[in-house]
Amino acid sequence: MSIRVQQLTKQYDSGQRAVNGISFSVEPGQIVGFLGPNGAGKSTTMKVATGYLPPTEGTVLVNGFDVRTAPMDVRRSVGYLPEHNPLYLDLYVKEYLRFSGELHGLRGEGLTREITQVIERVGLGQEQHKRIGQLSKGYRQRVGLGQALLHNPPVLILDEPTTGLDPNQLSEIRQVIREVGRDKTVLFSTHIMQEVEALCDRVVIISGGELVADSPLTELRAQAEGGLTVVAEFETDLADAEALQQIPGVQTVERIAPGQYRMTADSGTDLRASVFRLAADRGLTLVGLRQQASNLEGIFRELTQK
Structure with missing residues (x-):
């Protein structure tokens, strides 16, 4: 059966x-x-x-x-x-x-x-x-x-x-x-x-x-609840977006619009301070920075886009 x-x-x-x-x-x-x-x-x-x-x-x-x-x-x-x-x-x-x-x-x-x-x-x-x-x-x-x-x-x-x-x-x-x-x-x-x-x-x-x-499903829910996503919005596109990938704890970086980047992080990792320091060190104008909890749709998207 x-x-x-x-x-x-x-x-x-x-x-x-x-x-x-x-x-x-x-x-x-x-x-x-x-x-x-x-x-x-x-x-x-x-x-x-x-x-x-x-x-x-x-x-x-x-x-x-x-x-x-x-x-x-x-x-x-x-x-x-x-x-x-x-x-x-x-x-x-x-x-x-x-x-x-x-x-x-x-x-x-x-x-x-x-x-x-x-x-x-x-x-x-x-x-x-x-x-x-x-x-x-x-x-x-x-x-x-x-x-x-x-x-x-x-x-x-x-x-x-x-x-x-x-x-x-x-x-x-x-x-x-x-x-x-x-x-x-x-x-x-x-x-x-x-x-x-x-x-x-x-x-x-x-x-x-x-x-x-x-x-x-319980494990997938736990993964969704534990994973964190940060969306960073800069005044212009980054000349070197790879720099975001080098931030400790970053798993993936996705350009979602001109100057906007979605980053997924290791469970429990808050990337906001690191992104802010990167912008300050490189003289970049950071106009938006927000953190989102991943949901099941986000986990699905992450798994199927790798």
Whole structure:
């Protein structure tokens, strides 16, 4: 009932290496956020884990089954909502869910019972007799989530599951994911940090196909709370911005606007006095200096820009 990714590499025929030797695992009862900028390799990894794409190298086990040698067992074990939710727009909601259930081998009263339960769970009660093409984007997402849950799989892989939902719908779907995550393995990708904070036990971050972080959310929060950022604004651009990088305790320096520089520091390090002395020693006009506590978005940006 787990996901185990070991040294996974996926290279397309074009030569593009979308994923490069990443390893991580998701245990039963865990909800893990899978993060990364666009093009980082998240969707590719998820497609390999569902058996949709074969790996180039490495091993992926889902619920104990290898995606190479037991692809049908993997597919039976997984509920999958892809990034671009593929739906038959001419079908009615209940008709589509019945079709999806039959593909998973459900029949008769058992299928009818599962359809009724999943419609209630994802909040499709008022929409169940409509054609999918008549639904808003948010309700179409609910239909996609419903088909992923319909056969009661032990593993859920959700690629951007809250796309297109309004704030009320977001709260409802988060509650659904939180509930099913109690006894399932859940891996979901998102760009929304509030989603991560509301749902996740752990976060896996990839960038450029490489794993850059794999830690409990509590540790990531501690890193965000401990890290400090200083924004220094000078009257003009610095001729030698490298001087900022030489200040003790500085990790990174980023020019964010003409004359403005964002510096990240080691945990507990206050750079303001050092920046002020640098400006005084070099005869620079310092017109602004402020310190910011890093948040999760800042940590994400830092990790994915390295």
